[in-house]
Amino acid sequence: MQKKAPTLKDVAERAGISLRAVSAVVNESPSTARISAATRARILDAMEELRYRPDLTARSLRLQRADSIGFYNGHGYIDLVDPFAPSFFMGMQAAAARASSSLLLFNGLHLQPLDVVVQKLVSNKTDGVVIWPTPSDASLIEALGRTDKPVIQFAETFPGAPSVSTDDYGAARQLAEHLVSLGHRSILFRRGIIPLASETARFAAFQSVATANDIRLITTTPADRFDHLSDQERELILDARDITAIACWHDASAIQVLRFLDEHGRSTPGDFAVTGFDGFDWPELDDTRTITTAAVDWQGLAGMCVDLVLQRVNGNDIPERSVVQPTLRIGTTT
Amino acid sequence: MAGVSVMSVSRVCDPNYGGQISPEMRSKVANAIETLGYRPDYVARSLRRGRTDTIGFYYGYRGLMPFSDDFTRRVFIGLQDELTNLNQDLLIYNVPESPRLHEEIVRDVTMSKVDGVVFLPEEGDEEIARLFSESYQNFVTIVETMPGIPSITAQDADGSIRLAQHLYERGHRHVMYRTSRLRLTSARRRFDAFSSTARELGMQITPTTTNLLKDDLSDAEVETIREARTLGITAIVAWHDLSALKAAIYCRSIGIDIPGDMAVAGFDRLSHTINPKGLELTTIVADWQEIARRGVDYIVKGKDMVRLEDGDLVRDNNGVPHIQVHSPLFLGNTT
Numbered sequence: 001m002q003k004k005a006p007t008l009k010d011v012a013e014r015a016g017i018s019l020r021a022v023s024a025v026v027n028e029s030p031s032t033a034r035i036s037a038a039t040r041a042r043i044l045d046a047m048e049e050l051r052y053r054p055d056l057t058a059r060s061l062r063l064q065r066a067d068s069i070g071f072y073n074g075h076g077y078i079d080l081v082d083p084f085a086p087s088f089f090m091g092m093q094a095a096a097a098r099a100s101s102s103l104l105l106f107n108g109l110h111l112q113p114l115d116v117v118v119q120k121l122v123s124n125k126t127d128g129v130v131i132w133p134t135p136s137d138a139s140l141i142e143a144l145g146r147t148d149k150p151v152i153q154f155a156e157t158f159p160g161a162p163s164v165s166t167d168d169y170g171a172a173r174q175l176a177e178h179l180v181s182l183g184h185r186s187i188l189f190r191r192g193i194i195p196l197a198s199e200t201a202r203f204a205a206f207q208s209v210a211t212a213n214d215i216r217l218i219t220t221t222p223a224d225r226f227d228h229l230s231d232q233e234r235e236l237i238l239d240a241r242d243i244t245a246i247a248c249w250h251d252a253s254a255i256q257v258l259r260f261l262d263e264h265g266r267s268t269p270g271d272f273a274v275t276g277f278d279g280f281d282w283p284e285l286d287d288t289r290t291i292t293t294a295a296v297d298w299q300g301l302a303g304m305c306v307d308l309v310l311q312r313v314n315g316n317d318i319p320e321r322s323v324v325q326p327t328l329r330i331g332t333t334t
Numbered sequence: 335m336a337g338v339s340v341m342s343v344s345r346v347c348d349p350n351y352g353g354q355i356s357p358e359m360r361s362k363v364a365n366a367i368e369t370l371g372y373r374p375d376y377v378a379r380s381l382r383r384g385r386t387d388t389i390g391f392y393y394g395y396r397g398l399m400p401f402s403d404d405f406t407r408r409v410f411i412g413l414q415d416e417l418t419n420l421n422q423d424l425l426i427y428n429v430p431e432s433p434r435l436h437e438e439i440v441r442d443v444t445m446s447k448v449d450g451v452v453f454l455p456e457e458g459d460e461e462i463a464r465l466f467s468e469s470y471q472n473f474v475t476i477v478e479t480m481p482g483i484p485s486i487t488a489q490d491a492d493g494s495i496r497l498a499q500h501l502y503e504r505g506h507r508h509v510m511y512r513t514s515r516l517r518l519t520s521a522r523r524r525f526d527a528f529s530s531t532a533r534e535l536g537m538q539i540t541p542t543t544t545n546l547l548k549d550d551l552s553d554a555e556v557e558t559i560r561e562a563r564t565l566g567i568t569a570i571v572a573w574h575d576l577s578a579l580k581a582a583i584y585c586r587s588i589g590i591d592i593p594g595d596m597a598v599a600g601f602d603r604l605s606h607t608i609n610p611k612g613l614e615l616t617t618i619v620a621d622w623q624e625i626a627r628r629g630v631d632y633i634v635k636g637k638d639m640v641r642l643e644d645g646d647l648v649r650d651n652n653g654v655p656h657i658q659v660h661s662p663l664f665l666g667n668t669t
Contacts, residue, residue: 005470051468066447068425078414086402093398097428102442104388105424107417125388125423283607 006050015046022046068102069306070126072117074134076110081226082252083280084298088154091302092130099310101127114139122149128309130154130302131161135195150312154305156197157321162312164304164322168198168277171294171326172205175247175275178292180209182334184245184273186216188236190257192249193225199249202277206247218243227253229260237272238264244272245334251276254291255284258333273334279327290331297324388423389413389633390448390471394456399426404604405622409454409476412626420634422449436462444469450633452626455480457516476629477622478519485656486628488602489646490520491527493618493661497599498531500616500663501569506597508538508565510558512572512581515544521573524601528571540567549577551584559585559596568597569669575600575617579608582615582668597669614666625659632657 012022021035025043046052071092078085096103104126109117117140121129128150133141138158144151145160153163179187189206192199203219210217223230227248229237237246237260248254254276261268268274279295301324308318391413393399401410417424425448439462443451450472455463460480466473467482479485501509509532514521529539545552549572551559558565559581570585572578578600582592590596592613600617609615646658 051470068447077418078410080401080407080410083402086400086407089401090398093426093428097398100428102428103426105414105417105426107414107423108419108421125386 006052008052010050011043011046011052014050015042017043017046066104066125066127067100068104068126069096069099069309070104070106070121070129071132072106072109072121072129073132074110074137074140075132076108078105082255083282084250084252084278087280087298088132088302091299091304092306094299095303095306099306101306101310114143118143118147121151122147127313128152130305130309132156133158135197150309152305152309152312152318154302158197162308162318162320162322164301164308164324165198166294166296166301166324166326168201169205171296171328172202172277173209174328175277175292175294176206176209178328178330178334179245179247179273179275180213180215182245182273184215186218186242187245187247188218188220188240188243190227190233190246190248190253191219191221192227192253193222202249216242222253222256227256229256234260237261237266240272245275246272247275249277251278251280251282251291251293254293254333255282258284258289258291268333275334277326279329288332290329290333292331292334293329294326295329296326300324386447386449387421388425388448389417389630390425390427390443390451391454392427392443392451393454394459394462404606405602408604408622409626412623413452413630415623416627416630420630422630422634436465440465440469444471450474452476452629452633453480453483454478455519457518472633474629474632476625479656480519481650482652482654484632484654486625486632487520487656487658488618488620488622488625489658489661490523490601492646492658493601493620493663494524494528495531496663497571497601497616497618498528498535498537500665501571501597501599501669502532502535502537504597504669506537506569508540508567509569509571510540510542510555510562510567512542512544512549512555512570512577514573514577515546524573538566540565544577544580549574549580551580555581556584559590560588562590562596568595569599570596571599572601574602575604575615576606576608578615578617578668579606579610579613582613583608583610586610593668599669603664613668615664616666616669617664618661619664620661621659628657628659 008022009019012019015022017039021039022043025035025040080086092103106120109120121144130152131137131141132154133156141153141158142160151161153161155165157163157165187206187210189203191203206217209215218236220230220233220236222228222233236243246257248257254274257274258268261272266272274291276291276293278298279293285291304322304324308322311318399406401407413424427443444466453466453473453475455475455478463480463483467480473483475483475485477487479487511525511528513525525541529541532539540558542555542558543552544550544555558567570578570581572581578598582598585592585596585598592598598615600615602620603617648656648658650656
C-alpha cells in the first residue's frame with residue numbers, strides 16, 4: 001500500500017536541470033550560491049508540481065540527527081490507572097515540544113534479549129533515550145553506560161548512567177519522623193510488589209527512624225501491582241491492637257488503604273494515621289480529605305530528564321545524579 | 335571477529351528474525367559487537383527494508399496529550415496494546431507551544447521516518463488533512479473521518495439509529511438533542527442519523543447547542559428543559575456522554591426525575607468523574623481502545639489485512655475505506 005514518492009531524480013528530470021544543482025537547492029548546501037535565481041525557481045516549481053518532499057530518513061542518515069527522544073520503559077507496559085504515568089508523560093511531552101523534538105516510545109522491548117534491547121536503544125532512531133528502569137534493567141543500564149549514547153534514568157539510580165530522581169530516603173525520613181512526633185509507636189509499612197530503588201530507599205528510611213526511636217515496624221506487601229490489600233493485610237488491619245499508623249510506599253497504595261478503611265468503618269486519623277508518597281490529586285480526595293505525603297513534581301522531573309538528555313546530545317556534560325526535593329505535605333490523614 | 339558468517343551476525347542483530355539462533359552463536363556475536371563497539375544503523379537498515387517498524391501518532395496539535403481523561407487513556411491503551419503485539423515503536427509528534435504553519439506541520443509529519451501515521455483529527459484539521467492526503471505518507475484517521483484518508487470510527491450513524499429506535503419503543507415522541515459546539519464529523523454523523531431516523535418514526539426533534547466547550551447548559555437549554563412538560567419533551571439525547579450527564583445532573587437539581595419525568599441518553603460510554611453514584615446512562619458503546627488498535631493494524635498490515643469481523647467496511651466514492659467498529663446499545667437506568 002506504499003505510494004511511490006517522487007525522488008530527487010524526478011525533480012531534476014521535470015526541471016531539466018542537473019541532479020547536482022537540484023540536490024544543492026533541496027539540501028540548502030553552501031554551493032547554492034552559484035545557482036541562479038531563475039534555475040532555483042525552476043527547481044522549486046518542479047518540486048511543487050511533483051509534490052516532492054525530501055526523504056528525511058535518508059537526510060537524517062547524513063545529518064546524524066533524528067530530532068526525537070526515545071522512551072524505554074522496563075515495566076513493559078505503561079499503566080494509566082493512576083496519575084503517575086499521565087504526569088510523567090505530560091512532562092516529557094512538554095520538554096520535547098520545547099526542543100521541537102518528537103517522542104519515540106519503544107514497545108515490547110522488555111521481552112527481548114539484552115543485546116537486542118541495547119542495539120535498539122543506541123540506534124540512530126533517536127538522539128537520546130530516557131529510561132524508566134526496573135531492577136531487572138540493572139545490566140541494561142550498565143551496558144548502555146559503556147556506549148556513547150546519551151541516556152538518562154528516570155526515578156531510579158542504577159550504576160552506569162546518569163539519573164534524575166527524587167530524595168526518596170530524605171523525604172521518607174521526614175514522614176516517619178512526623179508519625180513518631182505524633183506518638184505512633186507501632187507502624188505498618190506497606191511495601192511495593194517490585195523492589196524499585198525508590199521503594200527500597202523509602203523503606204530503609206522508615207527502618208532507620210524506627211530503630212532510632214524504638215518503634216515497632218511491621219512490613220507487608222500488597223496482593224498485586226495495583227496495591228490491592230492482601231488477605232494478610234486485611235486481617236492485620238481489622239484485628240490491629242497496637243498498630244496506629246499505616247505508611248505506604250506511594251500514594252496509590254495509601255488510596256487503597258483509605259478505601260478499605262472506609263468500607264470497614266475505620267476512621268483516619270482516629271483509628272489509623274495514613275501516609276503516602278507522590279502527592280497526586282486523586283478523585284477519591286477533595287478539600288476535606290488530603291493524604292499526608294511527600295509531594296514530588298514528577299512532571300517536572302520527567303521534563304528534566306528530557307532536558308538533560310538533550311544537553312548530552314548537544315555535547316554538554318551533565319551531572320551523574322540530579323535529585324529533586326519533595327515537599328512534605330501534612331494532610332488530614334495524620 | 336566472532337568467526338561466524340555475516341548472515342549469522344545479521345540474524346542476531348535483527349529483532350524481527352523469526353528463526354532459531356543458538357545461545358552460543360548469540361553470545362559469540364554479542365561479545366564481538368561489544369568489543370568492537372559496533373552499532374547497527376537502524377536508519378540505514380530501514381532505508382533498505384523500506385520499513386521503519388515505527389508508527390507515527392498525530393493528534394491534531396490539540397496541546398499535550400493528557401492521558402488522564404478516559405478518552406485519551408483508552409486511545410493510548412489501544413495503541414500501546416497493538417504496538418506491543420506487532421513489535422512496533424510509536425513516534426508521538428511534538429506539540430509546540432505556539433501554533434505553527436500548516437506547511438511546517440505537514441513537513442514534520444509526512445517525512446518518511448515512520449511506516450504510516452495514525453491521525454486523531456480535531457476541529458479545524460480539514461486543511462491539514464487535505465495536505466496529508468495529498469502527501470506520500472500513509473495515513474489512517476481514528477474516531478473522526480477526513481476526505482481522502484481511510485478511517486476507523488465507531489458506528490456513529492448505526493449506533494444513533496439504534497438509540498432513536500429504542501426511545502421510540504419506550505414511547506418518546508419529542509426529544510431534545512444536545513449537539514456539539516465543536517464541528518466534529520462524529521458529532522455530525524450522530525445527529526444526522528438520529529434526527530432522520532426519529533423523523534421517519536414520526537418523532538419531533540428539538541436540537542439545542544451547549545454552552546462553550548465543557549458541555550454546560552446554555553440559557554436556551556435551561557429554558558427548554560424548564561418548559562419540557564409544556565413542550566411535550568420527554569427525553570434528552572446528547573452527542574456524547576459528558577453532555578448527557580450534565581443534562582441529567584441539571585434535571586435532577588430542579589427536581590425532574592430520571593427516567594420517570596425525563597429519559598436521558600448519550601454516546602460513547604466513557605467514565606466521568608462527575609457521574610453521580612447510581613446513575614448509569616443509556617448510551618452507545620464506542621470501543622475507542624479497539625478503534626485505536628485497528629488504526630495501528632491498518633498501518634502495519636495494510637488495508638487488506640484489517641479484521642472486519644464485528645464491524646462494517648464502507649468505501650466512499652473514491653474507493654477510500656472507512657471501517658466502523660460495532661457500537662451496541664447499552665441500556666442503563668436513565669431511559
